[in-house]
Amino acid sequence: MKHYEVVAAIIIDDNKILCVQRDHGKYDYISLRYEFPGGKIESDETKEQALKRELLEELDLNIKVERKFLTVNHQYPDFSVTMHSFICSTLSSKFNLKEHIAFEWVNPEKLSNLDWTEADLPIVSKLMREC
Ligand SMILES: Nc1nc2c([nH]c(=O)n2[C@H]2C[C@H](O)[C@@H](COP(=O)(O)OP(=O)(O)OP(=O)(O)O)O2)c(=O)[nH]1
Secondary structure: OEEEEEEEEEEEEOOEEEEEEOOOOOOOOOOOOEEOOEEEOOOOOOHHHHHHHHHHHHHOOOOEEEEEEEEEEEEOOOEEEEEEEEEEEOOOOOOOOOOOOEEEEEOHHHHHHOOEOHHHHHHHHHHHHHO
C-alpha cells in the first residue's frame, strides 16, 4: 500500500484558522472534505520547504512556519499518510484558491462543525483544546 509523507499548515490570523475544502477526486472518502492546506513532501526538500512550496502553489500565499504542532499517522482504504502539521502565520491575508473549491476562516471552538478528512481529526481536537 502506498504511503505518503505530508505537511499541513495551520494558518492562524486574528484567532481564526484557515480551512480549505478539497475538490472531487479519485477517492470518495477525502473528496469535498475540509483540510489544512499543504501536500506531499518531495524527496529533495525539508518539511518547511515543502510547506512553503505547497502554499505558494495552492494559494499564492507566503507563509512563515512558526512551530511544529502534531504529527498524525492515518490509514485510508487505499493508502496511508504521515501528516506533519505546523502552526504558521502570514503577513498577507490575501490568497487565491487554485486547487480547493472553498475556504473558511474558523474560530478554534467551531472547527468541529466542518466535515474534515479523517486524518485531520486529531489535529482538530488538539486545536479545539489548546487554542
Ligand atoms: N494537504 C493536506 N493533505 C491531507 C490532509 N489530510 C489528509 O488526509 N490529507 C491527505 C490527502 C492526500 O491524499 C494527501 C496530500 O496529498 P495532496 O494530493 O493534497 O498533495 P499534493 O498537493 O502533493 O498533490 P499531488 O501532486 O499528489 O496531486 O494527504 C490535510 O489536512 N492537508
